Amino acid sequence: MDVQFLGGADEVGRSAILVNDRLLLDYGTLTATPPQYPVGNVDPEAVVVSHGHLDHVGAVPALLAGSKRPEIHWTPPTAELARILARDTLKLHGGTMQCPFTGAHVSRIGEVEQRHGYGEPFEAAGHEITFYNAGHIPGSAHVLVDDGETRLLYTADFHTDDTRLLEGSRARPDADVVICESTYAQVSHDERTTVESRFAETARTTMWEGGTVVVPAFAIGRTQELLMVCAAHDLECYVDGMGTEVVSMLRQYPAFLRDADALGRAVRHAREVTGRDGQRRRIANQNTVIVTTSGMLSGGPAMTYISEIRADPINRISLTGYQVEGTPGRELLETGRCELNGGIYPVSAQLELFDFSAHADHKGLRTFLSEYTGSQVLVNHGDSCVAFAEELREDGFAAQAPAVGETVQW
Numbered sequence: 001m002d003v004q005f006l007g008g009a010d011e012v013g014r015s016a017i018l019v020n021d022r023l024l025l026d027y028g029t030l031t032a033t034p035p036q037y038p039v040g041n042v043d044p045e046a047v048v049v050s051h052g053h054l055d056h057v058g059a060v061p062a063l064l065a066g067s068k069r070p071e072i073h074w075t076p077p078t079a080e081l082a083r084i085l086a087r088d089t090l091k092l093h094g095g096t097m098q099c100p101f102t103g104a105h106v107s108r109i110g111e112v113e114q115r116h117g118y119g120e121p122f123e124a125a126g127h128e129i130t131f132y133n134a135g136h137i138p139g140s141a142h143v144l145v146d147d148g149e150t151r152l153l154y155t156a157d158f159h160t161d162d163t164r165l166l167e168g169s170r171a172r173p174d175a176d177v178v179i180c181e182s183t184y185a186q187v188s189h190d191e192r193t194t195v196e197s198r199f200a201e202t203a204r205t206t207m208w209e210g211g212t213v214v215v216p217a218f219a220i221g222r223t224q225e226l227l228m229v230c231a232a233h234d235l236e237c238y239v240d241g242m243g244t245e246v247v248s249m250l251r252q253y254p255a256f257l258r259d260a261d262a263l264g265r266a267v268r269h270a271r272e273v274t275g276r277d278g279q280r281r282r283i284a285n286q287n288t289v290i291v292t293t294s295g296m297l298s299g300g301p302a303m304t305y306i307s308e309i310r311a312d313p314i315n316r317i318s319l320t321g322y323q324v325e326g327t328p329g330r331e332l333l334e335t336g337r338c339e340l341n342g343g344i345y346p347v348s349a350q351l352e353l354f355d356f357s358a359h360a361d362h363k364g365l366r367t368f369l370s371e372y373t374g375s376q377v378l379v380n381h382g383d384s385c386v387a388f389a390e391e392l393r394e395d396g397f398a399a400q401a402p403a404v405g406e407t408v409q410w
């Protein structure tokens with residue numbers, strides 16, 4: 001087997017791995033200005049997609065250019081999320097260099113896609129493939145690839161702990177080679193229950209004091225989890241933005257949720273914002289919680305709410321995910337200022353980052369890998385892949401951290 005890293009190696013973003021020159025695992029984008037894509041001119045027979053995040057699926061429609069029609073294999077939620085993300089990319093950047101495909105490419109997806117559940121082996125480009133729940137977002141999968149000689153396990157993004165929305169990753173199929181993500185290899189998360197309680201307590205305090213709590217949340221996974229947290233802690237809340245579309249879609253695939261009924265109750269508990277900015281301004285002045293995209297303040301209704309509440313220290317902004325460098329959310333955390341409608345404004349509202357992570361931390365990664373002490377480990381998808389591979393080698397693993405463009409063979 002040979003495995004070439006076309007992206008997502010010693011970096012986070014544009015994940016793409018070519019196996020035996022025929023089979024592509026993921027084909028994502030790296031969000032930056034300008035956006036970056038996997039290297040090389042790839043022409044695979046099939047692409048297998050681990051999950052519906054832009055950095056894993058964002059460039060997949062571009063594989064359907066001209067007369068090329070590689071098969072696309074994914075789980076049902078990933079299939080839906082890929083389309084939602086593609087439509088969003090077209091809306092934001094269609095017709096510019098920022099978008100590597102057109103609406104015509106997206107409409108071809110239906111001609112070539114095949115959907116698979118967890119634990120159901122299928123064939124793609126001469127390889128046997130099996131998906132296993134990865135516990136990262138709904139529909140996310142570990143991908144086991146067998147070419148008849150070598151068994152390769154591509155972990156993709158995964159979480160070992162349960163959340164309200166998802167069961168953590170449990171499957172540990174035998175593998176000769178493991179490609180392991182390492183997003184949080186240098187981080188230790190607090191227990192989810194601790195994070196949740198602190199989130200709920202601070203929100204309740206703000207409301208008691210007469211303030212509003214704006215909760216920027218990623219559309220996929222995080223918005224749904226936070227609605228479940230609000231319902232469980234009896235926090236009155238509104239939900240706004242692209243996360244609402246994702247909620248309706250996910251409820252059609254209950255098998256990919258930990259407790260579909262609980263999500264249904266959480267949706268009924270929340271009030272959906274269907275109006276425009278006038279309604280948003282009114283809601284922003286109620287004592288309530290507002291769960292809204294975007295999670296890193298790079299657009300979406302969150303910006304309207306933050307403009308309304310930013311000046312009063314009685315209000316609160318509860319960030320709920322990692323803020324990537326260069327995003328307005330990161331800028332706000334570091335400087336206390338936020339870019340709104342083209343201007344930069346000071347934010348007096350209270351600000352806190354809650355670590356609702358969807359990735360395994362250092363302990364989770366090591367626990368996962370403790371099942372693979374006899375396997376070759378290739379560390380990818382992180383900012384410190386080399387250091388984590390070195391740590392693993394010191395502990396007796398055969399580990400390395402390939403670079404973008406590098407090919408590894410057995």
Ligand SMILES: [Zn+2]
Pocket residue numbers: 051053136157
């Ligand atoms: Zn992901």
